[in-house]
Amino acid sequence: MTAECEIPPDVPGTRTLVAVFAGPVAEHLVHFGGHAGFRTVLVDPRTDRGSIDADDDTDIVVADHHRPELGHMLKEALAGKSRWIGVIGSPRHPAPHVDALKALGVSDEDIARVHRPIGLNIGSRTPGEIAIATLAGLIADRNGRPGGFTH
Template identity: 65%
Template sequence: MTDPSCAVAHGEAEVKTETRTLVAVFDTPVAGYLLKYGADLGYRTVLHDPKDGELPELDGTTDVVVTDHHRDELGEVLRDVLVHPVRWVGVMGNPRHPGPHVEALRQLGVPPAQIDRVHRPIGLNIGSRTPPEIAIATLAGLLADRNDRPGGFF
């Protein structure tokens, strides 16, 4: 009997994937790599920059990654995302500093339960320093979460 995972790795079995969407918010270098690598992972990828218009359609198959936590419109963008049943939403940022999104959402009257849906930090802790590394760590974290795994080595 062949291990199904080995068969997939050797190209001997069809990979069945569910529909999923990755929305990168703000046009940043990390967003570019998220979209590039996300497409390779089977995501339908979408860049959303608020200056360019309304949010795309968001549903329970959507993962939203905010790639810049220094933007004035951070709170409004997250508030607008949180009214949708997205599967996952997170904001990039250094975990040693408080997330500015929390206060921004509070000031907009967003309920604490909704604020708690926003993940920060995001991605696996692999010491990422460059935009491609940050994108890989973020996508690995999304895959681990989607597959109900803790991430990291076992």
């Protein structure tokens, strides 16, 4: 696994952000996530960027919901100890991860642990906006806040 880190790996309590599947959204997640205080890791089965190694301080974001490896990567993530798992995708479209996980025999209870859609609802369209909305939601959660505007 190749890590793109701005935080030393021995800082306790630091959340790790794992972006699954290399692409524009994942690139922005890794870049901005490091600046936002996350240890960042990119995992992609097409490269030497191995498997998901998660603990209870790990947030996993699947940054492409159209990949044939989607079910297998999510099943691997669900088998670990991650704190949170989410898949990008519009709420207006079907969630392909559900069928992919069911085909692999994953229980409905485990499937329900996968969040979709993810991030704050800011009307994201570009990869950068999707990454920022996702990170904003994770930062709000990390800080014990609901997200949204402070009136």
